[in-house]
Amino acid sequence: xxxxxxxxxxxxxxxxxxxxxxxxxxxxxxxxxxxxxxxxxxxxxxxxxxxxxxxxxxxxxxxxxxxxxxxxxxxxxxxxxxxxxxxxxxxxxxxxxxxxxxxxxxxxxxxxxxxxxxxxxxxxxxxxxxxxxxxxxxxxxxxxxxxxxxxxxxxxxxxxxxxxxxxxxxxxxxxxxxxxxxxxxxxxxxxxxxxxxxxxxxxxxxxxxxxxxxxxxxxxxxxxxxxxxxxxxxxxxxxxxxxxxxxxxxxxxxxxxxxxxxxxxxxxxxxxxx
Numbered sequence: 001x002x003x004x005x006x007x008x009x010x011x012x013x014x015x016x017x018x019x020x021x022x023x024x025x026x027x028x029x030x031x032x033x034x035x036x037x038x039x040x041x042x043x044x045x046x047x048x049x050x051x052x053x054x055x056x057x058x059x060x061x062x063x064x065x066x067x068x069x070x071x072x073x074x075x076x077x078x079x080x081x082x083x084x085x086x087x088x089x090x091x092x093x094x095x096x097x098x099x100x101x102x103x104x105x106x107x108x109x110x111x112x113x114x115x116x117x118x119x120x121x122x123x124x125x126x127x128x129x130x131x132x133x134x135x136x137x138x139x140x141x142x143x144x145x146x147x148x149x150x151x152x153x154x155x156x157x158x159x160x161x162x163x164x165x166x167x168x169x170x171x172x173x174x175x176x177x178x179x180x181x182x183x184x185x186x187x188x189x190x191x192x193x194x195x196x197x198x199x200x201x202x203x204x205x206x207x208x209x210x211x212x213x214x215x216x217x218x219x220x221x222x223x224x225x226x227x228x229x230x231x232x233x234x235x236x237x238x239x240x241x242x243x244x245x246x247x248x249x250x251x252x253x254x255x256x257x258x259x260x261x262x263x264x265x266x267x268x269x270x271x272x273x274x
Contacts, residue, residue, distance in 0.1 A: 032105030036063030133228035
């Protein structure tokens with residue numbers, strides 16, 4: 001596992017083999033809510049063996065970032081800024097190499113909006129179970145907290161109603177997830193509220209999308225409403241778009257059993273566009 005690096009923000013880098021200085025292309029990885037950059041080790045390790053470098057941002061408020069309270073972000077703009085800073089680092093370290101966004105869940109939403117806004121910065125995007133609409137069942141108390149305290153107590157925490165078993169079936173990796181201090185199952189009212197304007201924004205931005213796009217949709221998604229992803233895919237006017245479904249897999253395709261097929265599909269799609 002590569003160590004975290006960075007000062008202004010944190011990220012990990014998996015170098016391509018056998019030529020770290022000259023990868024086929026570079027993936028910029030964006031994790032989801034409650035996740036962290038180490039979750040990408042299966043995917044990025046596989047990609048490295050196929051000649052691709054991967055750089056994964058550690059979103060502030062999650063993983064091992066120093067910001068407190070954990071699970072809080074004042075604005076998604078902070079995350080967008082960090083992602084673009086990482087894009088600049090990739091550009092300096094690998095001049096002339098194509099950079100592909102790859103986001104899972106909430107990270108897919110962030111990647112989609114960036115690809116629509118700044119198509120010149122990215123050669124394409126891969127979206128794993130993108131979070132265009134929530135599929136989790138929050139208790140009534142969470143909505144009451146948001147309505148009563150969202151404005152005045154933005155750092156108030158709410159339990160996010162999902163377990164590791166809802167996103168992954170790999171028994172060995174479930175042991176890792178369920179004992180890792182980096183996994184988080186709470187989020188602040190402000191963090192959760194920030195989803196709404198960004199999801200609405202994606203519906204406005206879709207008409208601007210100009211980069212090749214790959215949607216990967218799990219067949220059993222207990223966190224995200226996959227119908228919203230399919231609907232968004234249908235709105236993309238771009239000719240170079242692909243949607244693949246994995247009938248028996250859970251939300252986190254990058255760590256679930258059967259992930260090797262997902263990795264092959266991503267690399268096969270990317271190889272044709274490098």
